[in-house]
Amino acid sequence: MQIIKAENVSKNYGDLKALSGLSLEVNEGSAFALLGPNGAGKTTFVRSLLGLTRCSGNIQLQGLDVFNKKARLGLAYLPEKFNFFSYYSVEGVLAFYGKMQGLDGSQLDESIAKALDALNITELRKKKMDKLSKGQVQRTGLANLLMGDNKILILDEPFSGLDPIGIKDLKVLINKLKAEGRTIFINSHILSEMEQICDQVAILNKGNCLVQGSLSEVKGSKSLEDAFYDLVKGDEK
Template sequence: MSVIDVRGVSKRYRDQLALSDFSLSVENGDVVALLGPNGAGKTTFVKCMLDLISADSGEITIFGKSSKDPRSRASLVYLPEKFNFYDYFTVKETLKFFAEFHGVEKSQVNGRIDEALKKLSIDKFEKKKLKELSKGQMQRVGLCIAVVANKELIILDEPFSGLDPIGIKDVKDICLELSQQGKTILINSHILSEVEKFATKVIILNNGQVKAQGPLNEVRGDISLEERFYDLVKNDSGSEHA
């Protein structure tokens, strides 16, 4: 059974086609990079998968359950591009809240939080209020939630946003570690050079349509992922970037 199975999903916003007959299959342990320029349809797909919006046609299943079924989301954690929460909460209070939200056993909460804080190099900020943190530090707090939740499917929307080179390496290391633990990761990102270092599969979207999909090495061929992406998007006859 696929972790994510998408068949013929289409979505239109008035006169704009956001997704056109989009299909994909994500297997257990895959690290899938969803790539595309702004307006390509990446965020629309993630919102459809999380049932935040409804597709016009097609079907999405997660762990064998329809994305319309709340139970399909019981084994996933989603980190939006701009993580935010009550600014008067401390870092540790925030992580405790989300640990409870994701059903982490009380006996494991503190241990998981301490481990996550150290992995993302923000253990010294655990007593700071969120309003005192920089954008990059807030992003690390969000990533801590993904580690603490310990779900089978992790969806990361622009996880490198606001991070310095050390933070980017921390994220890559965590993604690799989670993948080795058998977790499945779906990453929506613009940073192709970083994604290329650890993704196992790649999907390139433009104007709501799949331009390339498959194992990383097959998609990029004998050139870099960045060059392949540029060729596919720049030479797309229907692209606004042409």
């Protein structure tokens, strides 16, 4: 079943074509990587997917129009630069997310403890957001993804701001979430990491989808980096 379906999506910012007739399909339970160079339209697509921006065409989440709030039930989103109200503690942020996802009481407490543990930030529990380092803030954002039984996780450049330990931890976490059957949609340009965690790939350039398919179909016998380079450079020519 396709959990994300985009048909002929276009978006212009003045004369600039951010997305040009883009069509994508993401299967339930897959780890999908949306790849592309800077300015390819990746973030615009993620924003369209969340109903943050209007574009022509049709985008459906869980079979519903993205502007229908029910389409976002069981969805968790991590922006590139996670930020939340500075006066919230790490625990407070997780509690807010958990409650928004319908958790309460002991279920909420349990989820908070698990999420803190999974991201190795239990000792930061009571720390306020404005007292955290960049990496700790990003880990808190990642912990939010674990609050509630989210079916779709949308991650926008999740590796940015993480140190090598954080990157390794995140890869383990994503693989664990994938094994649990969750759909993971990642927007990134760090190809080496994507090759290790994703099973479906789409490559964008200048708002167009150059290729979409399983990782093995897209890269063939090459590395993902080489396949990406050849496709994007070929498109530029």
